[in-house]
Amino acid sequence: MGVVTQVSLGKVNSLFPSYGFTKLEPTLSGIIDTTYIAHTKTSSYILKKYERDIPQKIAQDTKLLNELNAKGLNVPICLAQNQGWYLYKKLKGSQPKYVKSYHIQALARFLAKLHCTMATYKCTSNQIIEEEVLTALRYTKENYFGYYKRLEFLKHFSLKPDACIHGDIFKDNTIFDGKKIGVIDFIDSSCGTFAYDAAVALVGFDARVHHQYFINLFLNTYNQHAPKKITKKRLLYKMKVASHFYALKRVYTYKNTFRAQELLG
Structure with a gap:
């Protein structure tokens, strides 16, 4: 994760107009693909741009996540895509700090x-x-x-x-x-x-x-x-x-x- 390609809140709302995003939060870690957290008044989403030429892999990944989700596995499905930007469901919770x-x-x-x-x-x-x-x-x-x-x-x-x-x-x-x-x-x-x-x-x-x-x-x-x-x-x-x-x-x-x-x- 992290941010390589900058994008504005206005641009994201033009790409996905039905969501009404109110805030765009860049992630800090990682250097390969661009990842933001996009917020509406009630929900949060993951906004991603893959900085690699892997369209076939992205299509396979999208299909895989949908199938895993249908099997009851808690994974983030892709909700929409436009002009190389992908919007994913954001999972609830946080990363563990101390392993128990x-x-x-x-x-x-x-x-x-x-x-x-x-x-x-x-x-x-x-x-x-x-x-x-x-x-x-x-x-x-x-x-x-x-x-x-x-x-x-x-x-x-x-x-x-x-x-x-x-x-x-x-x-x-x-x-x-x-x-x-x-x-x-x-x-x-x-x-x-x-x-x-x-x-x-x-x-x-x-x-x-x-x-x-x-x-x-x-x-x-x-x-x-x-x-x-x-x-x-x-x-x-x-x-x-x-x-x-x-x-x-x-x-x-x-x-x-x-x-x-x-x-x-």
Whole structure:
């Protein structure tokens, strides 16, 4: 999230005249796509402009969100679009500041239901992502050799698919209304394993800090409802892969070694 393309309140009201927006609030984090919160007198919405040439991906994302919503998953559906701007339902609640047991249980239930729904979705190769990892490793080797030695094992990185997964459920992609979880930002979903999707989420929810307790709690909840059970051994390995993958991404994409170090421990 964040703002790359500036837009005025008047322009937004001309794009979506039936809503009557009274306030436009830019978001502060992120650098890829433009995101505002648009307010009316009674409701709030997410206004987004994708700063990437991905029309087919956006269409797939819109269809996916509608289908997930119809299955009872709390995700933001697209309400309208005009001239490259997309208006989404804003989920009620806020991002968790401190992770508690009920966050982990809600996360596990959401992922189990998501994976049951996604198990029938066809998906294609992750060759592009795998090639990007190799490119990022070459860059890191040339510019941050100390980090490269810790990340080198990712040269064998592969997302052999179970189905389409979210793949980026960090805390800032979740919304909690009490104990009810909502998940946002499916635009970069891709093929992968359910174990990897779970691992990313646990890394994003700081499960390593509470290691055994949160991981056991997640697995006990997830495996009751999931289409395919995950063993603890497999999950721990996938958590290592996920933390190193996102550390590499922070070094390569954002040149941020401090935040990479957070993930490497």
